Amino acid sequence: MSVFSFEILEQIKGGRARLGRIKTRRGDIETPYFVPVATLGSVRALGYDDLAALGTKCTLANTYHLHLQPGDELINKLGGLHKFMGFSGPIFTDSGGFQAFSLGFGREHNISKIGSIFPHGRAADGRAAEKVSEEDHKRKNGKANLTKITDEGISFKSLHDGRWHFLDAKSSMKIQSNLESDIIMAFDECTSPLSDYDYTQRAMQRTHEWAGQSLQYHDKSQALYGIIQGGWFEDLRKESTDCISSMPFDGIAIGGSLGHSKQDMHQVLDWVVPKLDLRPRHLLGIGEIDDIFECVERGIDTFDCVSPTRIARRGSLFISPQSGGGPDNKFRINIKSAIYRDDEKPIDPNCRCPTCRVYSRAYLRHLYVSRELTYFRMASIHNLHFMFHLMEEIRESIRDGTFIGLKKKWLQIA
């Protein structure tokens, strides 16, 4: 049996936002919580000491990527992922199913889980520019795609050596067991916002099959979350919610596709969450600042996303509303801008992170434009500290009953 429980400490009045505590064999996570991504067993640019100094409670690593490099069996032989990466808190792993999308259609069509973020996903009516049927999927399989999907599982063409690797529920559970992560995900197929109804339905049915197999095969010392699919089709999402939540998972994750806009994503949550029971709810791969507020309000407990560290590496650094952050600038300054050339202020004058305590915007801009490696760490530290601090404020506001006020202040809603 897994040492795993979830307790709801506070539920907002007349709403779905809630304060909770996930207990795992490697420590507790107060929710809502933002889970930083350690794709290959490191949160990019940060060391184990940085994660500790930031007070990082948990991380999420990628099953498929670690399976390829350095290999889950090797990690197991070396004592598991915690020992390997020097992180003693709870680790989530995904199931590899997301890469069916990200290395398949996502890669080919240059779209994200919310299709409209990239031009290819947009049409005149704000919906998909094209629909992709089962036939299209088949036709493209084995060509530009790096994935082949059948009812049995997913074949991936490795970007390392060009060889094909096959994943199914059983092998995904085995890999996650080898990694010795604490919270694992059922094997699923993440569809594209471009997939049509029939294809999305087929993929959802596969995902439900695989959910049952994951329950059967998973390492019982690990907590297992089921993943709800169904794209942005109301009846499919509701069907998937009923199916997954009827199974004895430890927690429930909501996977993509989440439609073509943030509004679509909110709509999907409004279909799904009211049908869920009290188990913890994880929203996979989402984590911009407005998303956090909107999805916490809709009852999400945990989020994982590469965004805060990825945008940091590309020059985007978070600022709070007191320092001029808002929905218009996505709570970011872009440090490469010449206006910061002689700016003595820290990134965010209200931030107490190690970067802001010592470095000016001018210095960080200098490091950025000089491509100095020091930049990547200090920028990532700031953005993660910012996220953790934001989550703390959100938890505090749920405790105090001031969450809606906090959301309105941040998102500038009158």
Next chain:
Amino acid sequence: MSVFSFEILEQIKGGRARLGRIKTRRGDIETPYFVPVATLGSVRALGYDDLAALGTKCTLANTYHLHLQPGDELINKLGGLHKFMGFSGPIFTDSGGFQAFSLGFGREHNISKIGSIFPHGRAADGRAAEKVSEEDHKRKNGKANLTKITDEGISFKSLHDGRWHFLDAKSSMKIQSNLESDIIMAFDECTSPLSDYDYTQRAMQRTHEWAGQSLQYHDKSQALYGIIQGGWFEDLRKESTDCISSMPFDGIAIGGSLGHSKQDMHQVLDWVVPKLDLRPRHLLGIGEIDDIFECVERGIDTFDCVSPTRIARRGSLFISPQSGGGPDNKFRINIKSAIYRDDEKPIDPNCRCPTCRVYSRAYLRHLYVSRELTYFRMASIHNLHFMFHLMEEIRESIRDGTFIGLKKKWLQIA
């Protein structure tokens, strides 16, 4: 007047190695000391907090590079280099004269200060493959070279914008004053191991002229080191030593070229050091482990070198003799080797650095082959910690009278 003094605490019996203490306005440096290089105002991949945790006493930044990016006037406006880079200890700056070599002949002929490191500097007799005269210098000026050198100063073609920048003793002193570093270098011309006698003599004479001008123009709140040149020609090196040490510098630096082999470098020091008085002695740009022992033995107090952090980024990590390090492997393992794929040991089982306390060779190899940014920091921390620890052992051995034994143990001399 600069707040600067040097005290010799212990002198080895019958030899030149010595224990000393440099006092500066920003703190003391116990010598022999290895000074890490912060070319553009950051020790590559490390933050101010890393430098503090490593107990870094001082760093050396590059005048010419900071002059171009972000600009010394900007740094001055922002409160000086210490504030800019968040380092409160003493900072050395070079004079820009080294770039006359590194961006000029060094770049064109692909050689280092010790010519024989690269094939181009080698000939059948182990000496220079070619000699370069004044005429050759002139002919090449403005072609492949990025430098033009006259008795007035050095023009550099910027790698940033292609524009020419002129440096002379006066402007070098002005830039170093703007940077507000603590120990500055007189303006000099660093020649190539390929330069012939006549050219090296001419460059040395210029360097002596510029030494006088540097004394005249430098910011009197900064400690100024004169630089001895003269290539690997005995009479020139001795003439330069007499000239520079007759001037009222706070310390003496020894610049390149240092010949075509490590033996040549030792020979140069044996010509120079016996003629010096008790002022502190800095060897510019040298710092492999065998060099440290050989040059400390020959009376050098401080070294700066990019090598420990540069080789770390390229996969070479230091190991001590107890862990198999020696002259044959240059005290290094190369972490990219497949033999470390499943090696659970830390880089050096005898090391107590933050990297070795937690990470295995297997994990570091995984980060290295995956090009994960985390690698660069953790590898640099190890190599710098290793150098600092080695210097501490060396200082201890001078105090104890066991330096020669320590050197023999490390360099495996019977």
